[in-house]
Amino acid sequence: MANVIKLRKGLDVNLKGKASLEIMQTKVEGQYALVPDDFYGMKPKVVVKEGDAVKVGDALFVDKNHPEVKFVSPVSGTVALVERGERRKVMSVRVDADGKQEAVSFSEKDPLKLLLASGLFGFFRQRPYDVVANPEDKPKAIFVSAFNSMPLAQDFEYVLKGQEQTFQAGLSLLSKVAKVYLGISAKQKTPVLTAPKDCTVTVFDGPAPAGNVGVQINHVSPINKGEVVWTLGAEEVLFVGRLALTGKVDFSRTIAIAGSEVKAPKYAKVLVGQPLASVLAGQLDEQKSLRIINGNPMVGVKTCKEGFLAAHATEVTVIPEGDDVYEMLGWIAPRMKEFSTSRSYFSWLKPKKTEYTLDARIKGGERHMIMSGEYDRVFPMDIYAGYLVKAIISGDIDRQEALGIYEVAPEDFALAEFVDSSKLELQRIVREGLDILRKENM
Secondary structure (H helix, E strand, O other): OOEEEEOOOOOOOOEOOOOOOOEEEOOOOOEEEEOHHHOOOOOEEEOOOOOOEEOEOOEEEEEOOOOOOEEEOOOOEEEEEEEEOHHHOEEEEEEEEOOOOOEOOOOOOOHHHHHHHHOHHHHOEEEOOOEEOOOOOOOOEEEEEOOOOOOOOOOHHHHHOOOHHHHHHHHHHHHOOOOEEEEEEOOOOOHHHHOOOOOEEEEEEOOOOOOOHHHHHHHHOOOOOOOOEEEEEHHHHHHHHHHHHHOOOOOEEEEEEEOOOOOOOEEEEEEOOOEOHHHHOOOOOOOOOEEEEEEOOOOOEEEOOOOEOOOOOOEEEEEEOOOOOOOOOHHHOOOOOOOOOOOOOHHHHOOOOOOEOOOOOOOOOOOOOOOOOHHHHOOOOOOOHHHHHHHHHHOOHHHHHHOOHHHOOHHHHHHHHHHOOOOOOHHHHHHHHHHHHHHHHO
């Protein structure tokens, strides 16, 4: 029987615009892009030229420090553009899809070599540092979270329907690399999630961020200095399963198109790197000022309609930007339609099931950090979040290590940033702290 861990700290934010459980189809055509910034922590070296013909699974760029880690094309076609920015930084590699989806076949018997050759290893992330995993490391475990508890997040149990065998094949292949831990929600009932083979299941019962893999690692097998854990998204386990069953890579995803500004929120079958215009066509009011996000509103990355689906994104959300809002009376207004965690607005009188339309405004400037315990109320890890943030800001590396920085990633601080009255960019601060620590330990 699976172990059940009940979490009481956290916060569920009920936003308007959840995707209905129906799927719209999109065509594999147009220009697709693989973006190196989606794979944090590696230095890209482009291995193709404009005009080259590629198949699904052919490498577009590799990691300079570990050339065996490849990042491969999600479509077959012709390399259209190697986009570079300042100081010749690789911004993206774009491929004109031919619509045929011809794929490379992989036959390596060793599981790790198979993942490396196919380009799927690039989707693994490691703790500490929350960067692309190092294939030379020996991880003590691979963690997979099968649910996302953030607002407007994809329902993986719905996505999994009809792909149960593929998911199990992925877990079985991963178990040959390291011990696999699968985290599921207490609400999930699909047999392949509740009683899978070749992995250890833990049930998490509680509010967001219960679905964060970092929270799950902290409660199941905390990371000590010198230890390494690899993590993989649940849909990326499907990528691994398809590879195990067919010998070919298939980067198709079922993502949620959600948010209060989407006319008909629903799911869409897409490919990694697909142009967002193809899934947002006819869904937006072009007269409004909108924030388009690759991911969910808490941890996603700002993008635009001309952008491309990020490598790890399982939803695309659209909310109001808020730069065209003018409020009479300002903070004095009762704000019955605004969400508040501290009863600052009269909306606390409404039922918990009320859906809110929140925009991208910060509503206040950065100010002095007050140790009020705000973070602890929404941070269900055995870590003093406020003290860790102060240690990062002050550059005290010894104290950061003592307070558990090896276990965290920026996404673990998303809710703390949401409720922070000091308006600090906690995710950016944590990211900078991890980068400095990684550089010190290299």
